[in-house]
Every structure is written in C-alpha cells, then in structure tokens.
Amino acid sequence: MVSATIENSRTEHSTALTIVHIQGELDSSCMEKIHALCDEILAKHAPFVIAEMGGVALFSSSALGGFMGSRKRLVESGGDLVLAGLSLEIKSKLNLLGANKIFRIYSDVRSAINAYDWEYKGKAETVNLSFPSELKFVPPVRQLVSRIAQQKGYSNRDSFRIETIVDEVCNNAVEHGMQGSDRNIDITVKIDRQKIEIQVVNISNPEKIRTLREMVKPDTNLAEAAATAGKRGRGLALIKMLSNKMNIDFSGNGTSVHITRFRGD
Amino acid sequence: MESQINLEFEDLKGSNNAKIVRFVGDLDATNVEFVLDKICNLMNEGYINIVADFQKLRYVNSTGLGVLLHFNKSAKEKNGSFKIANVNENVYEIIEIIGATSLLEIFDELDEAVESLK
Amino acid sequence: MAAHDSGYSIDLSFPGDLGYIPPVRKFVSEMLQANNFSPKFAYRSEIIVDEICNNAVAFGCKAIDATVALQFKVHSDRIELVVKDQGGSKEDRERLKELVGGKKVNQKGKEPKRTKLGLEIVKMLSESIDLEIDDNNLTSVRVTRKRDDMEVVENKE
Numbered sequence: 258m259v260s261a262t263i264e265n266s267r268t269e270h271s272t273a274l275t276i277v278h279i280q281g282e283l284d285s286s287c288m289e290k291i292h293a294l295c296d297e298i299l300a301k302h303a304p305f306v307i308a309e310m311g312g313v314a315l316f317s318s319s320a321l322g323g324f325m326g327s328r329k330r331l332v333e334s335g336g337d338l339v340l341a342g343l344s345l346e347i348k349s350k351l352n353l354l355g356a357n358k359i360f361r362i363y364s365d366v367r368s369a370i371n372a373y374d375w376e377y378k379g380k381a382e383t384v385n386l387s388f389p390s391e392l393k394f395v396p397p398v399r400q401l402v403s404r405i406a407q408q409k410g411y412s413n414r415d416s417f418r419i420e421t422i423v424d425e426v427c428n429n430a431v432e433h434g435m436q437g438s439d440r441n442i443d444i445t446v447k448i449d450r451q452k453i454e455i456q457v458v459n460i461s462n463p464e465k466i467r468t469l470r471e472m473v474k475p476d477t478n479l480a481e482a483a484a485t486a487g488k489r490g491r492g493l494a495l496i497k498m499l500s501n502k503m504n505i506d507f508s509g510n511g512t513s514v515h516i517t518r519f520r521g522d
Numbered sequence: 523m524e525s526q527i528n529l530e531f532e533d534l535k536g537s538n539n540a541k542i543v544r545f546v547g548d549l550d551a552t553n554v555e556f557v558l559d560k561i562c563n564l565m566n567e568g569y570i571n572i573v574a575d576f577q578k579l580r581y582v583n584s585t586g587l588g589v590l591l592h593f594n595k596s597a598k599e600k601n602g603s604f605k606i607a608n609v610n611e612n613v614y615e616i617i618e619i620i621g622a623t624s625l626l627e628i629f630d631e632l633d634e635a636v637e638s639l640k
Numbered sequence: 641m642a643a644h645d646s647g648y649s650i651d652l653s654f655p656g657d658l659g660y661i662p663p664v665r666k667f668v669s670e671m672l673q674a675n676n677f678s679p680k681f682a683y684r685s686e687i688i689v690d691e692i693c694n695n696a697v698a699f700g701c702k703a704i705d706a707t708v709a710l711q712f713k714v715h716s717d718r719i720e721l722v723v724k725d726q727g728g729s730k731e732d733r734e735r736l737k738e739l740v741g742g743k744k745v746n747q748k749g750k751e752p753k754r755t756k757l758g759l760e761i762v763k764m765l766s767e768s769i770d771l772e773i774d775d776n777n778l779t780s781v782r783v784t785r786k787r788d789d790m791e792v793v794e795n796k797e
Contacts, residue, residue: 345558352559353566364658370704371657384660387651388671397670404663551694552658581683583690584758612683619764620757 273336274373275303276366280312283320291320295327304336305377307369311342318354325359337361341369381449382409390431390440390459399423402446402455409448415521418499419453425492426457426514433512434459451520452501458513527553529560539602540571540639542632545579549586558589562596570602573635577608582616594626603627607635647715656701656708656725658694665689668712668721675714677787684765685719685785691758692723692781699732700725700779718767718786727777740771740781 275298298306308324310316328338341363343351348362356362363369374380384405388394403420407413423444430442440460447454497503502517527547534540541564549557561572572593582590590606597604607629609617617623629635650671654660668689669682677685689710696708709724727733739759762783763769772780 345555348555349558349562353563357559367702367704368657371655374704382655382657384655385651385653387649389648389650393674394671397667397674400670401663401667404666405660408659408663548662550662550690552662581686583687583694584761585694588757612680615684616687616761619761 273303273377274305274307274370275301276307276309278309278312282315283313284315284317285319287320288323291323291327295330299330299334304331304334305373306331306336306338307363307366307373308338308340309342309366310340310347311344313343313347316343316347316351321351321354321356328360339363339369339372341366375450379449379451381447384446384448386444386446387441388444390434390436390442392428392431395424395427395431398427398444402444405446406448406453410450411453411520418521419455419518422496422499422516422518423455425496426455426516429492430457430459430512430514433462435462453518453520455516455518456513458511461507461510461512527557529557531564534571534573534636534639537571537639539568540573541569542573542575542636544575544577547579548581549579549589550581550583551585554585554589557586558592561593565593565596565600565602570597570600571639572597572602572604573632573639574604574606575608575632576606576610576613577632579610579613582613584620587617587620587622591622591625603639605629605635605638607632647713649711649713651709651711653707653709656697656706658697660708661690661693661697664693664710668710671712672714672719681785681788685721688721688762688765688783688785689723691762692721692783695736695758696723696725696779696781699728699736702726702728716787718784721783721785722780724778724780727773727779733773733777733779736779737771737773740769 277294277298298304324338324340331338339361340351340356342365343362351357351362361369361372363372371380375382384402386398386401388398399420402423403416406416406419411419427442427444434440434442443458445454445456447456496516499518500516501519502515504515506513506515527545527549530544530546532542532544534542543561543564545557547553564572574590574593590604594604605627608631609628614623614628617626617628627635627638629638652664652667654664665686669686672682672685673679693708693710700706701708703726706726709722711720711722711724713720728736739756759769766783766785768782768784770782772782
C-alpha cells in the first residue's frame with residue numbers, strides 16, 4: 258500500500274521543480290501508480306522531481322525498475338528524478354541494487370533543493386570570515402577557500418589558482434593594513450557553478466597605502482611596478498593575471514579588494 | 523561535497539573470506555555512507571572477516587565511529603570479525619572516550635590482527 | 641570583530657550544508673596550530689567543531705538558505721567556541737537541552753544516538769558546554785576548552 262502526495266513548492270521561482278512525498282511500501286503492485294504519477298507530473302511541465310521517501314518502509318527491485326522508467330521519461334523531457342530522505346536501511350538495499358549509480362540520493366529535501374538551485378538556477382553560496390590581521394593566519398585562510406572551491410566541484414588547478422589569489426590579496430591586506438590581533442580582516446567568498454567572487458576588506462595603514470594606490474593606478478604597468486616594487490608588486494600582478502576582474506576601493510579608512518574569477522576547466 | 527576518503531583492498535593469502543581494507547584520509551559524516559556501502563558489499567560477497575588498516579586514517583568523528591561499530595556488529599552476526607590495526611593516537615583517544623575500545627578488536631600491528639584470524 | 645581583552649576572535653559563517661564542515665574544521669585546526677597550539681590540541685578542537693557543526697546543520701538548518709555561524713575566541717588560558725544556528729523544532733530543542741544538560745534522553749521513535757555520541761565526545765574534550773536559545777529560536781552552543789600548558793608547542797624563535 259503506497260500513498261504519494263505531489264507538492265509543487267517552487268512555483269514562485271520556478272515551475273520546473275516538483276516534490277513528491279511518498280509513504281508506505283513500494284512493490285510491484287505500485288507500478289501503475291508510479292506511472293500515473295509520472296504522467297501527472299509531465300502534464301504540469303515540472304519535470305525536475307524530488308521524491309521525498311522518509312516514510313517508505315519497503316522498496317522492492319520491481320518498484321526500483323518503475324522508478325528508473327519514470328526517471329527516463331523525465332530526463333527525456335529535460336528533467337530528472339532524485340531521491341531524498343531514505344532511511345539508512347532502504348538506502349543500503351537500494352545501493353546493493355545499484356540505484357546509487359543511476360539516481361542522485363540526498364539526505365533530505367533541503368539538500369536536494371539546494372543541489373537543484375546550484376545546478377540549474379545559478380545559486381551562489383556565501384562564506385564570511387573575519388580574522389586578525391597577521392601573516393601567520395593567511396595560510397589557513399587560503400586553504401579554507403581552496404578546499405571550499407574543490408568541494409564545490411572546481412578542479413584542483415582552479416582551486417590552486419584561487420588559493421593563490423586569496424593568499425596574495427590577504428598578504429597585501431596584512432602588509433598595507435593596520436596590523437595586530439585586534440585588527441581584523443574581513444573576507445567574503447561568494448561561489449556558484451560558474452565563478453567565484455572574493456572580497457577582502459581591511460583597515461588601511463595611511464603610511465603604507467600610498468604605495469598601493471600608486472601601484473593600482475590605471476596607467477601603471479604592473480609588470481614594471483612588480484620589478485621595482487618588490488614582492489607586493491609581483492603579488493598584485495599575479496592577482497590581476499589570475500582574475501577576470503579586480504576592483505580596489507580606497508574610500509573611507511578601509512581598503513576593499515573585489516576579485517572575480519570565472520571557473521576554468 | 524565530501525571529505526576525502528579512499529579504501530584500498532588487499533586479499534589475504536590462504537583465505538577466501540577475509541580482506542585487508544586500508545582506510546586513507548578522514549572518516550566523517552560526509553563520506554560515511556560511501557564507506558558503509560563498500561564494506562557492506564564486501565561482507566555480502568562473503569568476505570566476513572575484515573582487517574581494517576588505519577595507518578593512513580587521520581581522523582574519525584562520532585558518525586565514523588558509529589559505522590565502525592556497525593561493521594563490528596554485522597561481521598559478528600555473519601560469524602565473522604572486524605579487526606582494526608595501526609590506529610593513531612588521536613583516533614584511539616576518540617574511540618577510548620566513547621568507551622568503544624572494549625567493543626572493537628584493536629591491534630597495534632597489522633600482522634597481529636591478521637594472525638588473530640587463524 | 642576584535643576581542644577587547646587579551647586574545648583575539650575569528651568569526652566564520654557558512655551555508656548549512658554538511659559538505660562545508662570538513663574545510664571549516666581543518667581551518668580551525670590550522671588556525672590553532674598557526675598560534676602555537678600543539679597538533680593534539682588542534683585535533684581535539686577539530687573534533688569539537690565537527691560534532692557541534694554537524695548537529696547545527698542536521699537539526700538547526702531548516703530553511704533553504706540557512707547558515708551556521710562559528711566564532712572562536714583565543715584567550716591566554718582557553719579557547720571558546722560558539723556555534724549558532726537558526727534552531728530546530730520544539731522536539732529538537734528539548735532533546736538538545738537534555739543532551740547538553742546531561743539528562744536521560746527519551747529515544748522513543750527517533751534516532752538521536754549519533755547526536756548523543758557526538759555531544760558526549762565534546763563534553764569529554766571540553767571544560768564546559770552551554771546552550772542558549774533566544775526568543776527567535778536562535779540556538780547557540782558554547783564550548784570552552786582550557787589551554788593546557790603541556791599542549792603548547794614551544795615558540796621556535
């Protein structure tokens with residue numbers, strides 16, 4: 258005996274996403290119902306389906322076959338069928354049948370929606386960090402951003418370049434800013450499928466900021482400046498080469514550096 | 523997004539129901555199901571005696587520990603065993619904190635764990 | 641946000657997604673080691689962050705855009721970790737109060753075993769663990785861990 262409730266929960270943003278809450282025992286007697294459900298969903302033109310299955314007590318191999326058939330129909334209509342909220346017991350059994358090679362399986366509906374938004378809606382995720390303005394903190398900070406990029410699917414190479422950008426920008430922020438454990442640097446990382454934006458804000462050291470202002474003048478030849486200005490000049494040149502966009506704002510008593518880098522490979 | 527863990531499998535000479543499994547990386551909530559699948563599959567294929575080499579396992583949290591206890595229980599239910607060797611100091615401390623040192627079969631060296639199968 | 645007494649603070653907020661936790665816990669470990677805390681201290685702190693953040697994501701992030709906020713303050717004699725989330729259901733809140741408070745948990749029908757194990761580990765590794773839930777359900781778990789002199793790596797300079 259199985260029951261299924263359809264929830265179109267994303268109509269305010271998109272009509273393409275459907276959530277179906279399924280409860281009970283899924284066996285060969287449900288095939289007709291699964292097929293009819295699929296017809297109904299396709300008729301609504303919302304072929305991205307999240308099947309919420311926390312209330313499923315049994316999932317037979319024939320029911321899995323029915324789900325695979327439905328998924329095929331949904332994919333042919335430009336959608337997908339993913340599973341969410343399965344109990345550990347059901348998930349283990351399904352994985353033994355190879356279900357995890359065909360279906361994406363999420364721990365809950367929220368994770369599935371976030372994955373959908375990331376993949377199809379260009380959703381960005383944001384990390385904010387505030388840390389003391391000292392050089393010794395920069396390596397952990399750049400590694401944090403690099404690991405986040407990697408785990409969001411950016412390649413090792415891309416993640417390494419992002420790490421370099423963060424390193425150079427933060428080093429500059431420490432060296433040109435007011436230093437000390439009671440002065441913090443604020444970094445915001447906004448990442449989506451296609452690009453990463455990094456903003457670093459610090460409190461400027463007026464004695465040191467003049468050099469930086471000179472180096473970022475539009476008519477400055479960074480390569481030449483790099484040769485004469487030493488490591489920080491080289492750092493800026495590197496950031497510029499690795500980024501698609503770089504803006505530096507000196508207004509107020511702070512310096513804000515905003516970098517955009519599009520995803521490479 | 524998952525923490526990195528790899529499993530390396532090695533046959534045990536003279537045994538058709540035992541395997542060495544080397545854990546490499548961190549075992550936590552993000553990858554515990556991957557490990558659960560792999561080891562459960564192994565047991566279902568008849569390898570009911572698992573010797574887990576933790577030499578390259580840097581980190582385990584409570585979720586990871588839960589799964590290790592589950593393997594221990596599953597193996598015993600099948601009349602097999604789940605033995606652990608080369609546990610580093612940090613991981614051992616966590617196992618000790620939850621009182622699982624008496625529940626899990628832990629050996630200092632891999633050879634000792636393999637020998638205990640006989 | 642800077643500390644006004646000796647020491648300093650680090651503030652981090654990230655999406656309520658389990659996948660962020662490995663980079664975050666490694667970050668905390670590395671920050672501590674950058675400050676001459678021993679690898680052992682850093683590892684134990686990593687475990688604490690992992691367990692508390694796992695709970696925050698699993699039980700305190702219901703909204704699609706939910707985030708987790710982590711603050712850690714390093715003082716001369718201790719570190720304080722505070723993890724904040726938007727809070728869970730009434731049942732989740734009651735269970736968390738019981739687990740933090742150390743009272744017996746009624747596990748009927750639910751699977752809190754993992755949560756219990758995690759918080760038990762945190763309690764063993766820390767001096768204190770406190771829970772605060774405000775009127776808007778914002779849930780804060782504060783953990784204090786003493787800086788053990790034996791765990792401080794000598795400054796090599």
